[in-house]
Structures are given as C-alpha cells and as structure tokens.
Amino acid sequence: MPLARQIYERLLMAIDTGVLAPGARVASARTLASELGVARGTVEAAYQRLTGEGYLLARGPAGTIVSPHLPRSPRAGRAHAPAPARRATTASKPKRLASLASQAQSPLPLQLGIPALDAFPRKVWARLAARRVRTSSIADLGYGDPCGEPALRQAIAAYLLVSRGVPCSADQVFVTTGYCASLTLAASVLLRRGETVWIEDPGYPLTRTVLESGSWIAHPVPVDADGLNDAAGREGAPHARMAVVTPSHQAPLCVSMTVARRLALLDWASRAKAWIFEDDYDGEFHYAGPTLPALKSLDARDRVVYAGSFSKVLFPALSLGYVVAPKATVPAFERALRAAPSRGSRLLQETVAELLTAGHFARHLKKMRLLYARRRAWLVQALREALGERLEVDPTRGGMHLVVRIRARVGDRTLARRAQRAGFACQALSERYATTALRRRSHGLLMGFTNVASPVQAREIARGLRDAFAIE
Structure with missing residues (x-):
C-alpha cells in the first residue's frame, strides 16, 4: 500500500473510532513527516484527501483540525460509552440524587478516604506551583x-x-x-x-x-x-x-x-x-x-x-x-x-x-478541622431524623468517617449493596474483618462525611439511604 494511503487509513481510523475527536488538532505535515520518516509531500497528500472528504479542516496558520461538523460515528460512541453495568447503575439512581454525583470526577456521596475537595485552596496551590515553574533552573529539570x-x-x-x-x-x-x-x-x-x-x-x-x-x-x-x-x-x-x-x-x-x-x-x-x-x-x-x-x-x-x-x-x-x-x-x-x-x-x-x-498547610488543617466537625454533625443529625431509633452512631472523637449501626433484619453487607445500587459509596464494616467469628457478630456501615457540602445535602443523602435500605 502506498505510504500516503497508509497515513490516510491511520487517520481515518483514529477519527472513526473517536481517538481523534471533532475539533482535535492534528500534527502539521512537516512534524508528522519527520516523525514517520517520510517526505512532507506524502503526508500532505493524505491530508488533502481527508480534507477533500470533509474529515479535516485546514485553518491556515492556525493548523489543521478534525472537522467539528462531523456526525458522531457509531464506533466512536462505542469507544467512549461507559460500561453497561455503570450505565445501568447511573440510570437507576433516584432523580433527586443526580446532583450529588453530577460530575464524573467528583467523589460519590459518603465515599471513604477523600478529603473535602471543594475546600482545598486551589488558588494558593496554583500560585505556588506556577511560581515554582517560573523560577525553575536547569538543575531543577534533572x-x-x-x-x-x-x-x-x-x-x-x-x-x-x-x-x-x-x-x-x-x-x-x-x-x-x-x-x-x-x-x-x-x-x-x-x-x-x-x-x-x-x-x-x-x-x-x-x-x-x-x-x-x-x-x-x-x-x-x-x-x-x-x-x-x-x-x-x-x-x-x-x-x-x-x-x-x-x-x-x-x-x-x-x-x-x-x-x-x-x-x-x-x-x-x-x-x-x-x-x-x-x-x-x-x-x-x-x-x-x-x-x-x-x-x-x-x-x-x-x-x-x-x-x-x-x-x-x-x-x-x-x-x-x-x-x-x-x-x-x-x-x-x-x-x-x-x-x-x-x-x-x-x-x-x-x-x-x-x-x-x-504556613498555608497549618491554616488549611485548622479550617478542615472546623469544617469536618460541622459536616459530621450535619450527617449525624440528618441520619437520626431519617432513621430514628433504628440508628446508632459509634461515639468517636475524630477521623474522616462515621461508623453507623442500623437495626434491621438483614446484615450490613446487604444494606451496603442496597446503598451502593442507589449511588452511595458506604461500605460494610464486617468486610473489614479477617476473622470469621468477629465478622459474623460485627455489623455496621462506614460512611465518609468530608464531602457533605451542606445540611440540605445531608438530609437528601439520609432520605436516599432510608429509601434504599427499604427497612420494614
């Protein structure tokens, strides 16, 4: 197959499968020719064919991009679609919980081990990182x-x-x-x-x-x-x-x-x-x-x-x-x-x-202690309102999660699975035991509270858990 045709086929496959999305910039003909070890005219021939067929859009000095007007390819949809199980899980969430995990990168409600990402001092961090980059010396690059x-x-x-x-x-x-x-x-x-x-x-x-x-x-x-x-x-x-x-x-x-x-x-x-x-x-x-x-x-x-x-x-x-x-x-x-x-x-x-x-770290920790104490109290109060006498929260003096005991006919693993199907990331305490005898008699749910952003969200989570548990 001629070299220009090979380059054409590679780019066409990348566009068709979504690896190169609409609007994505492609390498210049000179750069790609250098990388592939071919003549510049060979790459230009492939680009001209793709441009003529409407796959690429030449913008002069601004470079060449994948046409933003291309219809979405079925193969690209499959390449970027979420796994079926995740799609089903997301679709089964109650509508009122959609806002709790609206962003794919956000922590799930009640997720363990995640600090309050919304309270991280991003502006301070960005300023310090940018200054560090600007003042880097040649020695810093090694x-x-x-x-x-x-x-x-x-x-x-x-x-x-x-x-x-x-x-x-x-x-x-x-x-x-x-x-x-x-x-x-x-x-x-x-x-x-x-x-x-x-x-x-x-x-x-x-x-x-x-x-x-x-x-x-x-x-x-x-x-x-x-x-x-x-x-x-x-x-x-x-x-x-x-x-x-x-x-x-x-x-x-x-x-x-x-x-x-x-x-x-x-x-x-x-x-x-x-x-x-x-x-x-x-x-x-x-x-x-x-x-x-x-x-x-x-x-x-x-x-x-x-x-x-x-x-x-x-x-x-x-x-x-x-x-x-x-x-x-x-x-x-x-x-x-x-x-x-x-x-x-x-x-x-x-x-x-x-x-x-x-001194930014010490100030951040002080802020987080006060914030976590509030968020912990919000979640405990909301759970007590929603679950009443069925709920018992272990009295702990610190940490980033709650240990919650719920009186129910089913075990903590069943409750955790029900909560997870509803979009909550709480976990069963019994799964953390290595000894069978201890696992059988120790039941509870582990719930992270650090990313509970408000009392309203805490009540929303508590009501969602109550519905998910379906306790008779």
Missing part, C-alpha cells in the same frame, strides 16, 4: 533525590516535631508515593520474607494485600475499644517481627489507642526486637478534646516507623506520602530507595514544601 526533595524532607521534619510530637531530623524522612509504597519500603528493609506481621482486625484491606504480595505473613489481631489487643497478638503470634497499627484513629473503628496499650505495644517491640509501623493517616482530624500525640512521640527505644500521607489532608491525586525511619535504619532505607525504579514528581514535592513552610 532527576531529583530518590529519597525525596530536601526542602520537603526538612519541612516534614519541622511539621512533625511541632504538630505531632515526633522528634526526627530531615535525613530520617523519606518521601514515597503513598501508604502502600511506605509499608512496602519499611517491610522490605526491616523484615525477611516469610516473617509474621501483626495487623489490626478489623483493618485497612490494603495492609494485608501489601504484606501478602511481598511474601510476609499477616496475622490478624483483634481491636477493641482500647485499640490493638497486644496480649492477643503475643498469644496468637509470639514471634511476629512487626505490628502495623493506626493508633490515632483506628481504621475503620476510629477508636484511639489508650496510653496503656501504647506503652504495652512499645514494650513488646523492645523486648521482641520487633518493629511498629504507625500509620497516622488522619491524626490531624480530632474534634473532641486535645489532639492525640503520635505513638512515635513515646518511642524511647526507636522501634517505630512513622508513616503519613498528604492524600488525606490535601488531595489524593498528589500520591505523596512519607516515612520516618529509626535512626539506625536510615542507611538501609536510603539504599532501598536509591535502588527503586521510580521517583516522585519534583515539582509537586517542592510545591508541598512551600505550602508547609509558608
């Missing part, structure tokens, strides 16, 4: 430090010391792409394959996934109102080499680990020469009483690896987290990161560093 940008590591160390009571230096802070990367890093540095790790039961599902994918043994340890039961851990897995815990607000029960349990866990780690991985994913969001210090602040024997994330306090698309390594393990963490295949974005890290050092 690969950065695999351990993280020095400015961000220093800013994190300063923030943790003042706000979370974690004494550390910048060289102990290592920047990662989030929780899973942080846990994988710590386990690979501190553990041998096949060693046992205590995990909370109930707990965060990805913790078990990460450990098992790395050939470590995840041993569930029950959690009660005081936090992880270390006595049960010592009895069930006495030779464990690490414990992964969320002491500030346990995920998902939101209880805070008592001081007695914290000291007992630290004592176990010291005696057993084991490690504690502290996931302080939302420790900043405490609404009743003083903000709890991190477990790491009590770590006199340096057995705790402290992990945090900016995804819960800023926005998830950052994919930015960090770990604070014990001093003796810093060289091992450095070696592991320098051998890692990928690095985070220097621009994002430097922008977050300026957000911290300029």
Whole structure:
C-alpha cells in the first residue's frame, strides 16, 4: 500500500473510532513527516484527501483540525460509552440524587478516604506551583533525590516535631508515593520474607494485600475499644517481627489507642526486637478534646516507623506520602530507595514544601478541622431524623468517617449493596474483618462525611439511604 494511503487509513481510523475527536488538532505535515520518516509531500497528500472528504479542516496558520461538523460515528460512541453495568447503575439512581454525583470526577456521596475537595485552596496551590515553574533552573529539570526533595524532607521534619510530637531530623524522612509504597519500603528493609506481621482486625484491606504480595505473613489481631489487643497478638503470634497499627484513629473503628496499650505495644517491640509501623493517616482530624500525640512521640527505644500521607489532608491525586525511619535504619532505607525504579514528581514535592513552610498547610488543617466537625454533625443529625431509633452512631472523637449501626433484619453487607445500587459509596464494616467469628457478630456501615457540602445535602443523602435500605 502506498505510504500516503497508509497515513490516510491511520487517520481515518483514529477519527472513526473517536481517538481523534471533532475539533482535535492534528500534527502539521512537516512534524508528522519527520516523525514517520517520510517526505512532507506524502503526508500532505493524505491530508488533502481527508480534507477533500470533509474529515479535516485546514485553518491556515492556525493548523489543521478534525472537522467539528462531523456526525458522531457509531464506533466512536462505542469507544467512549461507559460500561453497561455503570450505565445501568447511573440510570437507576433516584432523580433527586443526580446532583450529588453530577460530575464524573467528583467523589460519590459518603465515599471513604477523600478529603473535602471543594475546600482545598486551589488558588494558593496554583500560585505556588506556577511560581515554582517560573523560577525553575536547569538543575531543577534533572532527576531529583530518590529519597525525596530536601526542602520537603526538612519541612516534614519541622511539621512533625511541632504538630505531632515526633522528634526526627530531615535525613530520617523519606518521601514515597503513598501508604502502600511506605509499608512496602519499611517491610522490605526491616523484615525477611516469610516473617509474621501483626495487623489490626478489623483493618485497612490494603495492609494485608501489601504484606501478602511481598511474601510476609499477616496475622490478624483483634481491636477493641482500647485499640490493638497486644496480649492477643503475643498469644496468637509470639514471634511476629512487626505490628502495623493506626493508633490515632483506628481504621475503620476510629477508636484511639489508650496510653496503656501504647506503652504495652512499645514494650513488646523492645523486648521482641520487633518493629511498629504507625500509620497516622488522619491524626490531624480530632474534634473532641486535645489532639492525640503520635505513638512515635513515646518511642524511647526507636522501634517505630512513622508513616503519613498528604492524600488525606490535601488531595489524593498528589500520591505523596512519607516515612520516618529509626535512626539506625536510615542507611538501609536510603539504599532501598536509591535502588527503586521510580521517583516522585519534583515539582509537586517542592510545591508541598512551600505550602508547609509558608504556613498555608497549618491554616488549611485548622479550617478542615472546623469544617469536618460541622459536616459530621450535619450527617449525624440528618441520619437520626431519617432513621430514628433504628440508628446508632459509634461515639468517636475524630477521623474522616462515621461508623453507623442500623437495626434491621438483614446484615450490613446487604444494606451496603442496597446503598451502593442507589449511588452511595458506604461500605460494610464486617468486610473489614479477617476473622470469621468477629465478622459474623460485627455489623455496621462506614460512611465518609468530608464531602457533605451542606445540611440540605445531608438530609437528601439520609432520605436516599432510608429509601434504599427499604427497612420494614
């Protein structure tokens, strides 16, 4: 087939399948000829044919575009259509809930782990990022430090010391792409394959996934109102080499680990020469009483690896987290990161560093604490009005979601499925348990409240849930 015909066929297929949408700009003939290694006249011949058939529109110096007047191709419709299951789910939502998820990229109502995206200071962020781009030097365009940008590591160390009571230096802070990367890093540095790790039961599902994918043994340890039961851990897995815990607000029960349990866990780690991985994913969001210090602040024997994330306090698309390594393990963490295949974005890290050092981060957190306390109260009040005596909300002092118990003849999984079919992203508590006995007697629903924008929306959500549950 002649080269011009091949180029014509490629472009025609791209237009027909919707890869090149109406109005999309195509490469200039000179540029495409250079990329393909053909004569410019060959590309121009293909373009002229497509223009003559009405597929392309030449605009002179403004370039050539796909004709905006083309009818939508059936194949393009199939290429861009949502999956049938999603289409059916969306179509089945009540009309009054359409506004709750009108934008495809917006969080679903009651979605867990998503901060208040509508309250993020986008103008401040845009200004800082733009200034960072404008002032970039040639050196800034190269690969950065695999351990993280020095400015961000220093800013994190300063923030943790003042706000979370974690004494550390910048060289102990290592920047990662989030929780899973942080846990994988710590386990690979501190553990041998096949060693046992205590995990909370109930707990965060990805913790078990990460450990098992790395050939470590995840041993569930029950959690009660005081936090992880270390006595049960010592009895069930006495030779464990690490414990992964969320002491500030346990995920998902939101209880805070008592001081007695914290000291007992630290004592176990010291005696057993084991490690504690502290996931302080939302420790900043405490609404009743003083903000709890991190477990790491009590770590006199340096057995705790402290992990945090900016995804819960800023926005998830950052994919930015960090770990604070014990001093003796810093060289091992450095070696592991320098051998890692990928690095985070220097621009994002430097922008977050300026957000911290300029005081914007602290102001944002203060604003979010007040906002989340209000949104939490809105949702609780609306649920009580809609569900009455059938509803019980666990009394927690912090976190980013509610633990709701509903008296019904069906289990929490059934209620969660009904809610999800109606467009709500609440989840069943029982699914977070690894032990069958605990799963059978522990029922509840997990509901994120951070993106409940108003009392009106809270009441709308509560009425929608009541209708979806169809409780007799």
